[in-house]
Amino acid sequence: MSVASDSSPVHSSSSDDLAAFLETELDSDSDSDSSSESFPIEAAEVAVVDVSSNHRLKRQKLEHPEDETENVASVTFSEEISEASSSKSPCEHPGTFGNMCFVCGQKVEVTGVSFGYIHKGFKLQQDEVTRLRDIDMKALQSQRKLCLVLDLDHTLLNTTVLRDLRPEEEYLKSHTHSLQDVSGGDIFMLEFMHMMTKLRPFVHSFLKEASKMFVLYIYTMGDRPYARQMAKLLDPKGEYFGERIISRDDGTVKHQKSLDVVLGQEKAVLILDDTENAWPGHRDNLIVIERYHFFASSCKQFDHRFQSLSQLKSDESEPEGVLSAVLKVLKQTHSLFFQDGGEDLSSRDVRSLLKQVRKEILEGCKVVFSRVFPTKTQAEDHPLWRVAEGLGATCATEVDASVTHVVAMDVGTEKVRWAIREKKFVVHRGWIDAANYLWKKQPEEKFGLEQLKKQGADDLTVEK
Amino acid sequence: MFFHIVLERNMQLHPRFFGRNLRENLVSKLMKDVEGTCSGRHGFVVAITGIESVGKGLIRDGTAFVTFPVKYQCVVFRPFKGEILEAVVTLVNKMGFFAEAGPVQIFVSKHLIPDDMEFQAGDMPNYTTSDGSVKIQKECEVRLKIIGTRVDATEIFCVGTIKDDFLGVINDPAAAA
Numbered sequence: 001m002s003v004a005s006d007s008s009p010v011h012s013s014s015s016d017d018l019a020a021f022l023e024t025e026l027d028s029d030s031d032s033d034s035s036s037e038s039f040p041i042e043a044a045e046v047a048v049v050d051v052s053s054n055h056r057l058k059r060q061k062l063e064h065p066e067d068e069t070e071n072v073a074s075v076t077f078s079e080e081i082s083e084a085s086s087s088k089s090p091c092e093h094p095g096t097f098g099n100m101c102f103v104c105g106q107k108v109e110v111t112g113v114s115f116g117y118i119h120k121g122f123k124l125q126q127d128e129v130t131r132l133r134d135i136d137m138k139a140l141q142s143q144r145k146l147c148l149v150l151d152l153d154h155t156l157l158n159t160t161v162l163r164d165l166r167p168e169e170e171y172l173k174s175h176t177h178s179l180q181d182v183s184g185g186d187i188f189m190l191e192f193m194h195m196m197t198k199l200r201p202f203v204h205s206f207l208k209e210a211s212k213m214f215v216l217y218i219y220t221m222g223d224r225p226y227a228r229q230m231a232k233l234l235d236p237k238g239e240y241f242g243e244r245i246i247s248r249d250d251g252t253v254k255h256q257k258s259l260d261v262v263l264g265q266e267k268a269v270l271i272l273d274d275t276e277n278a279w280p281g282h283r284d285n286l287i288v289i290e291r292y293h294f295f296a297s298s299c300k301q302f303d304h305r306f307q308s309l310s311q312l313k314s315d316e317s318e319p320e321g322v323l324s325a326v327l328k329v330l331k332q333t334h335s336l337f338f339q340d341g342g343e344d345l346s347s348r349d350v351r352s353l354l355k356q357v358r359k360e361i362l363e364g365c366k367v368v369f370s371r372v373f374p375t376k377t378q379a380e381d382h383p384l385w386r387v388a389e390g391l392g393a394t395c396a397t398e399v400d401a402s403v404t405h406v407v408a409m410d411v412g413t414e415k416v417r418w419a420i421r422e423k424k425f426v427v428h429r430g431w432i433d434a435a436n437y438l439w440k441k442q443p444e445e446k447f448g449l450e451q452l453k454k455q456g457a458d459d460l461t462v463e464k
Numbered sequence: 465m466f467f468h469i470v471l472e473r474n475m476q477l478h479p480r481f482f483g484r485n486l487r488e489n490l491v492s493k494l495m496k497d498v499e500g501t502c503s504g505r506h507g508f509v510v511a512i513t514g515i516e517s518v519g520k521g522l523i524r525d526g527t528a529f530v531t532f533p534v535k536y537q538c539v540v541f542r543p544f545k546g547e548i549l550e551a552v553v554t555l556v557n558k559m560g561f562f563a564e565a566g567p568v569q570i571f572v573s574k575h576l577i578p579d580d581m582e583f584q585a586g587d588m589p590n591y592t593t594s595d596g597s598v599k600i601q602k603e604c605e606v607r608l609k610i611i612g613t614r615v616d617a618t619e620i621f622c623v624g625t626i627k628d629d630f631l632g633v634i635n636d637p638a639a640a641a
Contacts, residue, residue, distance in 0.1 A: 105612025
């Protein structure tokens, strides 16, 4: 309710003066936001005013009778209003829509992070983002959920441009599922985008289970229409992802992904992606997953010489596939986070819990490397050493009685001969890589050096 | 707010349209070009209601196109700061909600939603009062006040509030009767 503002009573004898004065006062006040004062216009004064055709004065007159009776009430009321408006602190411009602050409506300098995936033209300042993340954290804790950011290509699905389909893959065109009702379908033909998409086996169960424990985000390097279309295939009802579909148009740095556009606290976000280099600032939150190469074009893209799954006319196994293994890891990390429920969860960090889960994989193994690292380098700095240590194994440079595994690329070395004598495991480096991707210690027999000879030293595919 | 105003535009016409139907061609080209567009000054042109006058055509040097200055009456829609509008909610999230009033997109931030309304997440996210009597969710009609407008080449963005008296939900078609 607007309280018609006015200045203090004008003790003017001339009604014309009063009329003019009132007019100017009302003109200036109609635009301003200033605190209003009570208007104890005395009855006498208003009566003196000519009933000219000035509609504003008429309004004053009409409002006055109310005012007389409620004079006391209106004084206190308008005082409250003036208090309220004067106690309004200067607007902090927490964010902008278009280039206006969405709290005060003024035009402001456009700074802050752009959240284009929520709505076009929407930006939030860093402080506001932090505030929202804190609120989000509390809400998630009460729901016992964390955040999970999912990549699309080669992680949850594999897409190929129709032009790149090989002749031996043409049979797939007859197996495509209808786009009208996508539930239960795995392979889709998107004529209007000139693409064909294959969803990874187990992805529907994965999303269903994961959505119970995590708030799900999509973050892809595809463009927005592609991302939205894939979300429709994975999540036709919109129940898993909602509006949380981040595409490369929404990223802040080109060719890189970052958690700055994710409205969740970094210590409660896990990322599932096939490319480690896409997340330079968030390696600790990342679970690297094995790439899903269904189409031949996908293998070609990464310069792999092996045949793709479509050419082999097979597919990943559902219960024992990669997504299933990752789901187990996610469940484990989630339960560790919410363990002993109720206590101070703000001190828990999902990154350290992930490291903890990882260290259990090769726990108890002591590994020595033989002719795996170039001699000039420091062994401890080699990435494979680091990966092995991350998996919980202890690494050493010399053999001794406590060593359990020797990782080698060649049977002829002294360390390998020692291992065979002492009945220790001899494996090639694929054993460590497999443990890294599948989050489980693999049987050593599958990674023996004889296998290596069979396949050829340059073809180190990870065996499932 | 809607306005009925007279605007002027220079229409270029290709000679193939000359002849008996010159005026009709001109008018239909005008309608195609102008209806549905947006300008900073006038807002959205909703519909052309009539042609006031068509001036003398001027042949452009170098090409055979002819430019006609056309004065036409049209209905335009332009939101103003301080205006009260009814809008339909399109998206609700924890930062506020987005609503649409015709071609205009309006954002109402959480800061400008009454403090007693809390955000409820779920498959139908909404803002609800503590006693559950008032609910703002997708497809709701709300009355809001515009506190800022910004005009783009093709769109108008507005920022609104429902924190004042008499603002808020008018009608919720999804609510049980």
